[in-house]
Amino acid sequence: MRALLASMAIATLAVPALADPLPSWTDGDAKSRIIEFVEAVTTQGGDDYVIADDRIAVFDNDGTLWAEQPVYFQALYALDRLKEKAKADPSILTSDTLKAAAAGDMKGAMAGGEKGLLEILDVSHSGSSVEDFKADVRDWLANTRHPTTGRAYTDMTYQPMLELLTYLRDEGFSTYIVSGGGIRFIRAFAEKAYGIPPQQVVGSAGKLSYKVVDGNPAVMMDGQIAFVDDKEGKPVGIDTHIGKRPIFAAGNSDGDFQMLEYTMAGDGPRFGMLVHHTDADREFAYDRKGHVGVLSKGLDEAEQRGWLLVDMAKDWRRVWSSAE
Template sequence: MYRLAGALALALVFPLTALADPLPSWNDTASETAIVDFVTKVTDPASPDFVPEEERIAVFDNDGTLWSEKPLYFQGLYALDKLREKAKADPSILTDDVLRAANAGDMKGVMAGGEKGLVEILNVSHSDISVEDFQASARDWITGAKHPTTGLTYAEMTYQPMVELLSYLRDNGFRTYIVSGGGVDFMRSVSKKAYGIPTWQVIGSQGKTAYEVRDGVPTLWKEGGIFFLDDKAGKPVGIISDIGQRPIFTAGNSDGDFQMLEWTTAGEGPRFGLIVHHTDAKREFAYDRDSDVGRLAEALDQAPAHGWVVVDMAKDWSRIWTGAK
């Protein structure tokens, strides 16, 4: 009884100590206020905007929204490393100019091949391997390889403010999903550890996968190619196929997320669209309209009309990466 009385007394004297900031890496700006206000109103049973817990679905793009994406999507850098590794063992796999450019680290030559060339690189680097072995390889690379300019591992380049946002939403009854153009097996290799998101709540692009019995062992084998591209209009399709309902909260960073933002916020009732705008050249990278990776133009222009919150990384975040202050 005395302990209870003491606890109550402390709560009265220090009422704010029990209310730790759920978003400590967010500065006290309009972006943070908008997020907190939205979560408060949809979780308050007395609010006219209350949303039942089973309808609190939040979806997040990954590249450029939950972790960095420069100078190239991380999965692209992984593919280049794996291609070079394979070519060292068997140079005969370098059958055309795009593959030879990739092996030589010639990014202009790689980009000259366009989307077809990138798919070819993925076919060579991501095929003829079991799903389990691929995920283990991806996990080792993400947690062990170093980014070419920051010196951090790729796992350390997740965004601390967004990791906090994911936790904040889950603490308030949301289910959080990744919906991204990256390969689903690549993202699933670290989604739980990096973001607290289980593998079955990750939606991404898919290559062709086949079931085979090899050496008496039933195995799912990656064959390369593209089975489903989870980008642009493909994102709402992936959401309805895998989740079965429209989210009420969407976060992205590029025009590849436009349709997902548009579809989410077009639904009835309270909706929230968030765009991560890369404005911090000092701590991260500054880019938008003219970028080859993560281009942001249409979504940025239409954000005011749709009521989407545009997060200014330089102003709204006190910290960028989980692995560095």
């Protein structure tokens, strides 16, 4: 009898734990809306049922799955690599932007805006095979810490979003990253950090070429920008890599606007969400202003368009995937 009572107690305790796929989300509107949507599209026989093959969920990366302040982490990688390359060959610093970047003058490097950033990416990311590049990014991520939090970058992924990814996959969704960041940079860590394999990462890319160097066939990164997977580029990247319109899209900036607009315009049930960075204590607070992750149009239109606006301070019990 005591054993029976004990097992009943365990069962009773176990039910709420099993029933909550999103423990790091506070109990409120945001969490309820996500769960209601997932239950609707996975309930066989229901009006909103969607077959598993069509349960495509797309996620922005910077500011949506991991942090993006004080600047995109890939830009910090680019600066480090540029410095190293310039040591070996200073002649690569052919502009004021590149000189400032190699000297560690972040303000000077950022003064060139998006064009300057692309120049830095071009020079820092070119010249190696895709396989060597991936190894180098992994090495950098393992040995570099964030300038203000002191954390490893891969410890600055968001626990509530990791739970959301897992929850969706458990419910038969395929989860993709669709990022303005570099496709090969993200692929270097996405499988370990998010459980998302390389073929489910969509991102910006430089030019590539196939070369046989000393008898070794390799795909080489030639620099320059071939595709920008941001704004209007996101639906284009989605069609190119996935070939289907998603039914779930999550972002955090106006760079994700078109991805959400495109996703929500399909037939049947759809879900769009924007993570609003409202938490200066635990993370960073920003939206309409700045040079990274600007959210303005999305903030104005989310409610009328039926997109969930996630209030990080209010909706998330916990922010980081690593211990706080």
